[in-house]
Amino acid sequence: MRVLLALGGNAMTNAGRARPEDQIGAAEVAMAAVASMLEQDVDVVITHGNGPQVGNLLVKNEVAAAVVPPVPLDWCGAQTQGTLGFVLMDALDVELARRGVDRRTAAVVTRALVDAADSGFAKPTKPIGRFLPADEAAVMQEHGQVWEDRGEKGWRRVVASPEPLEILDAAAVRALVDAGFVVIANGGGGIPVVRDPDGRLRGVEAVIDKDLGAALLARTVAADVLVIGTDVPNAVLRYGTPEAESLGAVTVAELRGYAAEGHFASGSMGPKVDAACRFVEQGGTRAVITDLDHLAAAIAGDAGTVVVPT
Numbered sequence: 001m002r003v004l005l006a007l008g009g010n011a012m013t014n015a016g017r018a019r020p021e022d023q024i025g026a027a028e029v030a031m032a033a034v035a036s037m038l039e040q041d042v043d044v045v046i047t048h049g050n051g052p053q054v055g056n057l058l059v060k061n062e063v064a065a066a067v068v069p070p071v072p073l074d075w076c077g078a079q080t081q082g083t084l085g086f087v088l089m090d091a092l093d094v095e096l097a098r099r100g101v102d103r104r105t106a107a108v109v110t111r112a113l114v115d116a117a118d119s120g121f122a123k124p125t126k127p128i129g130r131f132l133p134a135d136e137a138a139v140m141q142e143h144g145q146v147w148e149d150r151g152e153k154g155w156r157r158v159v160a161s162p163e164p165l166e167i168l169d170a171a172a173v174r175a176l177v178d179a180g181f182v183v184i185a186n187g188g189g190g191i192p193v194v195r196d197p198d199g200r201l202r203g204v205e206a207v208i209d210k211d212l213g214a215a216l217l218a219r220t221v222a223a224d225v226l227v228i229g230t231d232v233p234n235a236v237l238r239y240g241t242p243e244a245e246s247l248g249a250v251t252v253a254e255l256r257g258y259a260a261e262g263h264f265a266s267g268s269m270g271p272k273v274d275a276a277c278r279f280v281e282q283g284g285t286r287a288v289i290t291d292l293d294h295l296a297a298a299i300a301g302d303a304g305t306v307v308v309p310t
């Protein structure tokens with residue numbers, strides 16, 4: 001069985017704390033779960049979010065702009081792919097060695113093609129970076145940024161998030177998977193690039209939703225199961241209300257129906273549900289949404305929100 005494991009950016013910080021040691025600690029927890037799967041002969045391909053990290057890099061750019069030239073958002077995406085790929089590889093190598101599992105790891109800088117005319121460029125929807133209280137977010141908005149009320153945690157910056165159409169480095173990812181590497185790829189949903197009329201690829205200012213990127217990568221590597229690892233054990237109906245109800249096994253049609261009723265917030269659970277549905281609709285055996293504590297049971301279909309064809 002091959003699993004595409006998509007780790008949320010939040011699963012790679014420690015309850016929102018993003019100091020290097022927090023991120024390394026979170027990666028160690030996640031990679032212990034991956035090593036357990038590999039020990040049980042489950043083949044794993046990994047992708048990851050970058051929302052907290054890419055937003056933090058942008059802030060550094062802005063603060064240092066008077067001293068060093070700021071870099072565009074696609075560069076920040078590439079930088080987070082590199083850093084998080086390195087952190088995850090290190091953590092996985094240590095865990096595999098500790099268990100005596102002989103597998104090599106690789107991280108691939110991965111570009112995802114998007115359409116220059118995608119409506120996502122006109123209406124920013126992807127939350128990134130830190131949360132701020134309303135009054136501080138208002139100041140940032142005065143400087144031309146778009147911020148959105150994200151509920152109890154506060155306000156968060158949102159940026160353009162076009163649909164990923166194609167993983168341009170799929171051949172490299174597949175070659176490494178076929179050669180037996182545990183591959184980390186398409187981090188942050190992929191570095192968004194457009195193809196200009198002259199055929200040249202060009203990076204664009206956006207952050208792709210990593211869950212939608214994960215659904216695409218899962219098909220690209222012929223995964224049987226897509227597992228979306230986040231910080232909640234299940235997708236929940238009437239989330240945050242006294243009538244909240246955790247979803248266990250659910251068919252795609254049922255889940256699409258719940259999504260249409262507005263149960264899953266945009267920019268967080270909404271794209272996870274969409275990605276899970278897309279994967280199963282396009283032939284995947286099942287998709288699971290859960291947290292790292294339930295990963296092992298979820299792979300067997302015994303925990304989390306498990307999306308099945310019928």
Ligand SMILES: Nc1ncnc2c1ncn2[C@@H]1O[C@H](COP(=O)(O)OP(=O)(O)O)[C@@H](O)[C@H]1O
Pocket residue numbers: 007008009010011049051229230231232234235236237238239263264265267268269270
């Ligand atoms: N219906 C829902 N069921 C469960 N979680 C939800 C729901 N709607 C919104 N959420 C929020 O989605 C969050 C997970 O999404 P997100 O923060 O984007 O995670 P990640 O960074 O791991 O990809 C949860 O922490 C929860 O607060």
Ligand SMILES: NC(=O)OP(=O)(O)O
Pocket residue numbers: 007008009010048049050051052127188189207208209210211
């Ligand atoms: N790119 C992306 O969707 O990252 P998160 O999962 O961290 O939000």
